[in-house]
Amino acid sequence: MPVLNSGQKDLDLLIDAARAAGDIARGYFNASPEVWEKSGGQGPVTEADLRVNEQLSTDLQSARPDYGWLSEETEDSPARLSTNNQFIIDPIDGTRAFIEGSKDWAHSIAIAKNGIVTAAVIYLPMRDAMYTATLGKGAALNGTPINALPDKAIATATVLSSKLNIDPKFWAGPVPPFKRAFRSSLAYRLALVAQGQFDGMLTLRPTWEWDVAAGALIVTEAGGAVSDQTGLTPVFNNPYPQINGMIAAGGIHPKLVAALT
Structure with a gap:
């Protein structure tokens, strides 16, 4: 055994x-x-x-x-x-x-x-x-x-995100022309990125650790990348258990981070 x-x-x-x-x-x-x-x-x-x-x-x-x-x-x-x-x-x-x-x-x-x-x-x-x-x-x-998707042109990518994240105030230039989709569960969004069903997901607001901790590992172990909205690797079990948003994606992750303010 x-x-x-x-x-x-x-x-x-x-x-x-x-x-x-x-x-x-x-x-x-x-x-x-x-x-x-x-x-x-x-x-x-x-x-x-x-x-x-x-x-x-x-x-x-x-x-x-x-x-x-x-x-x-x-x-x-x-x-x-x-x-x-x-x-x-x-x-x-x-x-x-x-x-x-x-x-x-x-x-x-x-x-x-x-x-x-x-x-x-x-x-x-x-x-x-x-x-x-x-x-x-x-x-x-x-x-x-399961495996996250490889890099591609951002115009052909599909990203899980709420409408709030498409506000131009979050972006350094024009909002990238990716196709937006939505699921209400942040955990499920992360799982779908890990599964290769979507190119990425993002949430640009303070995010509770319990919403994303499991999904963060599942994405990275599927070959994707996870960061906060500034590109920093999230750390968990903080005294105040929130992180500064989350971007999770396969190969397009650097492009999403670079496009934000």
């Missing part, structure tokens, strides 16, 4: 937790779950988000009690800053899509060490799509390796 390294053991733990989370979330999907609006205009949260968060907290923290915990649906604690490894979790990324009955929502689950994500899962239960990556071991969709 093969001996699993710590990275594979962590990834297997995340996969099992994601499947359990999917079982819970499917029970609330299209079943009129209770919905609340978060304070400060942070958007909606449903009873499914909270129930999934509870399950993930129980399963993951019992398996790795020495790992720190950062989740969208858990009050943050500075205790995570003194740990060597951290779980970075979005129980349901794309809550609005979940409420609206779209399939484009995901569980985003990552482990970081020294600011670097080392294992990651993005799981879309309604699509049975399990995106996975371990640092240095490549990325996969349902066990099959």
Whole structure:
């Protein structure tokens, strides 16, 4: 029987937790779950988000009690800053899509060490799509390796982005003439870039770590590149858990960064 390294053991733990989370979330999907609006205009949260968060907290923290915990649906604690490894979790990324009955929502689950994500899962239960990556071991969709797209002319590229990012104020010159597409879940956008379904994605606003931690590793392990909007490599488990936007892409990544202000 093969001996699993710590990275594979962590990834297997995340996969099992994601499947359990999917079982819970499917029970609330299209079943009129209770919905609340978060304070400060942070958007909606449903009873499914909270129930999934509870399950993930129980399963993951019992398996790795020495790992720190950062989740969208858990009050943050500075205790995570003194740990060597951290779980970075979005129980349901794309809550609005979940409420609206779209399939484009995901569980985003990552482990970081020294600011670097080392294992990651993005799981879309309604699509049975399990995106996975371990640092240095490549990325996969349902066990099959995936790769980001190579470089091309930006005019022929397709980029996942909200309309807000097309505002000329963000760009050094004319907005690049790429074709824009959209998915409500940031995690799913990143996964689709890693899969080679789109050339890139971008979000040009302060971005919560739990939205992008898992996807950042999956993109880079698929051969793509990830940065904040200034081109810097993101670091995770910050005291205030936000990064300065995110650009993730295959070969067109340098072109997107260079085009921004």
